[in-house]
Amino acid sequence: MxxxxxxxxxxxxxxxxxxxxxxxxxxxxxxxxxxxxxxxxxxxxxxxxxxxxxxxxxxxxxxxxxxxxxxxxxxxxxxxxxxxxxxxxxxxxxxxxxxxxxxxxxxxxxxxxxxxxxxxxxxxxxxxxxxxxxxxxxLGPEPLDPDLSGELLQARLGASARPIRDALLDQEAIAGLGNIYAVEALFLAGIHPQIEARRLHRSAWDRLAVAIVGVLRQGIENGGTTLKDFRNVIGEVGRNQDDLRVYGRAGEACPRCGEALRGFVSGGRSGAFCPRDQARPRTRLLR
Ligand SMILES: [Zn+2]
Missing domain, CATH: 3.20.190.10 (MutM-like, N-terminal)
Incomplete structure (x- = not known):
């Protein structure tokens, strides 16, 4: 999509x-x-x-x-x-x-x-x-507005018990993100895609805000991602699919550490993550 x-x-x-x-x-x-x-x-x-x-x-x-x-x-x-x-x-x-x-x-x-x-x-x-x-x-706020911040993301998503990747797809919480850019942003931020949103610390939200802006700007500069259908107004494909770091690359080497990327499916949508760079925290949620 x-x-x-x-x-x-x-x-x-x-x-x-x-x-x-x-x-x-x-x-x-x-x-x-x-x-x-x-x-x-x-x-x-x-x-x-x-x-x-x-x-x-x-x-x-x-x-x-x-x-x-x-x-x-x-x-x-x-x-x-x-x-x-x-x-x-x-x-x-x-x-x-x-x-x-x-x-x-x-x-x-x-x-x-x-x-x-x-x-x-x-x-x-x-x-x-x-x-x-x-x-x-x-619709929720625009992720490329200057006031996007970790604080804003946490305020809109930080109470959610959903996996963070799934929570990021909620257009009423933040507009514009879909599966590809959410998976890419979580890799850049070093956050496991299936951790509950409410378990993320403030520093993780800050990293995520920076990562979201980064992956979206890269996608725009590359004219979008074409996995299958996407074409621009004059019929050209995008180029961002060549620059995806983890999406669609399960089994390939992590571009950061070389570990094999792992696939996951959540909410009917598949993604990938690095088990080393995006480790799931071992501690249980303290209430
Ligand atoms: Zn890695």
């Missing part, structure tokens, strides 16, 4: 495309998108005649501002699900299979969302409503 760096790559691609002409056509396939069906109606019709503004991002969501035909502030939220791709095409180019949205602009171009597995979501509406209701309204 695209995580923060992949969605940021898509955002930057949309910014570079400079879509500025008003929306003049709208086509939506008959298929529902799985994440989006839990939100309020897609409400895409409100974008007809609207003029695109800044393309932003919150967590794993593209959040694009528009100015309605009546000048009202509007927005479009896009979630790429597992396999969603945003591209910009000339309107006369044939639509590929699994296209679910074609938003046409008056300059003859279209924003197209192609999503074979249909896990994503779309929602448009008044800007204020989008910012204060699901999915955007319930």
């Amino acid at each position: 695209p995580e923060l760096p992949e969605v940021e790559s898509v955002r930057r691609g949309l910014v570079a495309a400079k879509l500025q002409a008003p929306v003049c056509s709208l086509w939506r396939s008959a298929f529902k998108l799985r994440i989006g069906k839990h939100w309020e109606s897609e409400n895409l019709e409100c974008l007809r005649g609207a003029t695109p503004g800044a393309v932003g991002r919150r967590g794993k969501y593209i959040v694009w501002s528009f100015r309605g035909a009546d000048d009202a502030p509007l927005g479009l939220v896009i979630h790429l699900g597992m396999s969603g791709r945003c591209g910009v095409a000339i309107a006369s180019q044939p639509r590929v299979l699994h296209t679910h949205l074609a938003l046409g602009f008056a300059d003859g171009r279209e924003l197209r969302l192609v999503d074979p597995r249909r896990f994503g979501g779309l929602r448009a509406g008044p800007w204020e409503t989008l910012m204060t209701s699901p999915p955007i309204g319930e």
Whole structure:
């Protein structure tokens, strides 16, 4: 699933495309998108005649501002699900299979969302409503905001009895992290992925905050991680998969100490860790 760096790559691609002409056509396939069906109606019709503004991002969501035909502030939220791709095409180019949205602009171009597995979501509406209701309204803080700190992470996750890797995936606690970057950050911070979040000491939270910023920045610089589906707006794969330290590398040598990395599965998602650098503390929780 695209995580923060992949969605940021898509955002930057949309910014570079400079879509500025008003929306003049709208086509939506008959298929529902799985994440989006839990939100309020897609409400895409409100974008007809609207003029695109800044393309932003919150967590794993593209959040694009528009100015309605009546000048009202509007927005479009896009979630790429597992396999969603945003591209910009000339309107006369044939639509590929699994296209679910074609938003046409008056300059003859279209924003197209192609999503074979249909896990994503779309929602448009008044800007204020989008910012204060699901999915955007319930997101936790942005990990790349300057005020991310060990203290903030501990305040949001430190009471959880869940394994820290699983707790980090909670978008309401902290936005944007998925399995890949959580597993990588825990390696950099030297924290066992299956330790209960509430057992972490303050120093571990501090290391984790630094590690999260590090892995996300590296992912963005590398244009995202492509294990299978991810492509940016112009169809390129990311490069970060070559720089992953432990994710997907169970059995290989730890890049830090040479010990064989070990795989684990938790919450249905697999990861890897170094049994030496990320040792599980032996002491029991003191209450
Ligand atoms: Zn190691």
